[in-house]
Amino acid sequence: MILGIPKEIKVLEARVALTPTGAHALVEAGHTVLIETSAGCGSGFSNEEYAAAGAKIVSHADEVWAKAEMIVKVKEPQPVEIARARPGQTIFTYFHFAADRALTEGMLATGAHCFAYETLQDGRHLPLLTPMSEVAGRMAVQEGAKALQAPQGGRGVLLGGLPGVAPSNVMILGGGVVGTQAAWMAAGLGANVYIFDVDLERMRYLEDVMPPNVTTIYSSRGAIREMLPHTDLLIGAVLIMGARAPKLVLKEDLKLMQNGAVIVDVAVDQGGCIETCRPTTHENPTFVIDGVVHYCVANMPGAVPRTSTFGLTNATLPYVLRLASSGPKNAVLNDPRMATCANVLAGKLTHSAVAKAFDMEWTAATEVAATL
Ligand SMILES: NC(=O)c1ccc[n+]([C@@H]2O[C@H](COP(=O)([O-])OP(=O)(O)OC[C@H]3O[C@@H](n4cnc5c(N)ncnc54)[C@H](O)[C@@H]3O)[C@@H](O)[C@H]2O)c1
Known part of the structure; x- marks a missing residue:
C-alpha cells in the first residue's frame, strides 16, 4: 500500500505520525512511504x-x-485537509469526532474511511490513547503548577508547600490514565491529592499503588462541590469513551473556588468536564473566569513533540502495519480491535457514541465493511 505522512498543520503541532524507524518497518513490509518534506523536523x-x-x-x-491510499496523521484533519481527502482513502489519526460536528459531517462527505486512534479498544484498554494521556497527565501538573504562580494570575502557591507551610490541594476528576499520571506527579511534588472516580475497582487499585498523600473519593455532585473551596489545582480527566465529557463542574460552582485557583481541563478534547472550559492553544493557553485561571489546551502533548512522537508511534506502529497490510475492509472484518476504531466508512457513521453525540444514524462497521 502507498502510505502518506503529511506535516501536521494544527497550530503549534510539531509531532509527526511516523519515526524513521517506523518508516523503515513499513518499507520492510513491502509498503511505499511518502513523507512531506520537513514533516519530522519539529x-x-x-x-x-x-x-x-x-x-x-x-x-x-x-x-x-x-x-x-492511506494517510497516517496525528491530529484531526483541518479544513484544508478535509478538502484533500477522497472517497476510498483510509485516514488513521486522532479524530475526536464527538466533540466536533463540522469535522464529522465534513469527513462523512468525503467518502474516506476514518479510523480514530482514540476509540481503538483492546479489551478494556485504549492503547492508542494511553501514551498521549500519559504525557497530558504529567503535563497537567507542570502547567497547573506554573499557572498557580502569581505572574500567571494564580494564587501564588507552591504545590508542595514548604517545611512549616501546608502543601496545596490537587483535585483530579477521573482516575484513569491521565488522572493517575497527574496524581503521581502532584504527589511526587508533595501536594495533597484527591482523585474522584466512579469506578470502585479502579479506586481500589489506586489505593493500593498510590503514596499516602493520595486519597480516592467517590465522584458525586455533592462530593465535588464540597471539595472545590479547598482546591488549589483542579484537573479534569474524565472520559466516557467516544462520547462528550460529562459536565461535572458547572459555572455556578466556580464561586465556591478560591480566587486564583487553577483548572486544567485535560478532557477539553472531548468537550471538557468543566462547563466554563473552551479549547485554547499553546500560543494563548489560559483565560480567567470568576477569578479562576483556566488552562484548556486541546493538544497538550504537542508541546513536547519529541517525547510524544516516540510515545505515540511506539503504540500506533503495530496497528498502522496491520491496517496497511489488510486494507480497511479486511482489517474491520477480521480484527475486532480495528472495527472499534472505524468511525466513518464510505460516507457512513460507524461508531455508536459519535452518532449519539449528534443524534445521527449509524451502521455497524462490519456491516459497512462487508459492502466495500
Ligand atoms: N488535552 C489533551 O491534550 C489530551 C491528551 C490526552 C488525553 N486527553 C483526554 O483526557 C481525557 C481522559 O483520558 P484518559 O486516557 O485518562 O481516560 P481513561 O478512560 O483512562 O480515564 C477516564 C476515567 O474517568 C472516570 N470517570 C467516568 N465518569 C466519571 C465521573 N462522573 N466522575 C469521575 N470520574 C469519572 C472513569 O471511571 C475513568 O477512570 C480524555 O478525554 C482524553 O481524550 C486530552
Whole structure:
C-alpha cells in the first residue's frame, strides 16, 4: 500500500505520525512511504533520516494526499485537509469526532474511511490513547503548577508547600490514565491529592499503588462541590469513551473556588468536564473566569513533540502495519480491535457514541465493511 505522512498543520503541532524507524518497518513490509518534506523536523527527525529508512520525501502536502491510499496523521484533519481527502482513502489519526460536528459531517462527505486512534479498544484498554494521556497527565501538573504562580494570575502557591507551610490541594476528576499520571506527579511534588472516580475497582487499585498523600473519593455532585473551596489545582480527566465529557463542574460552582485557583481541563478534547472550559492553544493557553485561571489546551502533548512522537508511534506502529497490510475492509472484518476504531466508512457513521453525540444514524462497521 502507498502510505502518506503529511506535516501536521494544527497550530503549534510539531509531532509527526511516523519515526524513521517506523518508516523503515513499513518499507520492510513491502509498503511505499511518502513523507512531506520537513514533516519530522519539529520532533527532531530530518528528511535524510527518513530517506535513509527508505521513505520518499515529497515536497507538498497536496501530492502526499493525492498519491497515498492511506494517510497516517496525528491530529484531526483541518479544513484544508478535509478538502484533500477522497472517497476510498483510509485516514488513521486522532479524530475526536464527538466533540466536533463540522469535522464529522465534513469527513462523512468525503467518502474516506476514518479510523480514530482514540476509540481503538483492546479489551478494556485504549492503547492508542494511553501514551498521549500519559504525557497530558504529567503535563497537567507542570502547567497547573506554573499557572498557580502569581505572574500567571494564580494564587501564588507552591504545590508542595514548604517545611512549616501546608502543601496545596490537587483535585483530579477521573482516575484513569491521565488522572493517575497527574496524581503521581502532584504527589511526587508533595501536594495533597484527591482523585474522584466512579469506578470502585479502579479506586481500589489506586489505593493500593498510590503514596499516602493520595486519597480516592467517590465522584458525586455533592462530593465535588464540597471539595472545590479547598482546591488549589483542579484537573479534569474524565472520559466516557467516544462520547462528550460529562459536565461535572458547572459555572455556578466556580464561586465556591478560591480566587486564583487553577483548572486544567485535560478532557477539553472531548468537550471538557468543566462547563466554563473552551479549547485554547499553546500560543494563548489560559483565560480567567470568576477569578479562576483556566488552562484548556486541546493538544497538550504537542508541546513536547519529541517525547510524544516516540510515545505515540511506539503504540500506533503495530496497528498502522496491520491496517496497511489488510486494507480497511479486511482489517474491520477480521480484527475486532480495528472495527472499534472505524468511525466513518464510505460516507457512513460507524461508531455508536459519535452518532449519539449528534443524534445521527449509524451502521455497524462490519456491516459497512462487508459492502466495500
Ligand atoms: N488535552 C489533551 O491534550 C489530551 C491528551 C490526552 C488525553 N486527553 C483526554 O483526557 C481525557 C481522559 O483520558 P484518559 O486516557 O485518562 O481516560 P481513561 O478512560 O483512562 O480515564 C477516564 C476515567 O474517568 C472516570 N470517570 C467516568 N465518569 C466519571 C465521573 N462522573 N466522575 C469521575 N470520574 C469519572 C472513569 O471511571 C475513568 O477512570 C480524555 O478525554 C482524553 O481524550 C486530552
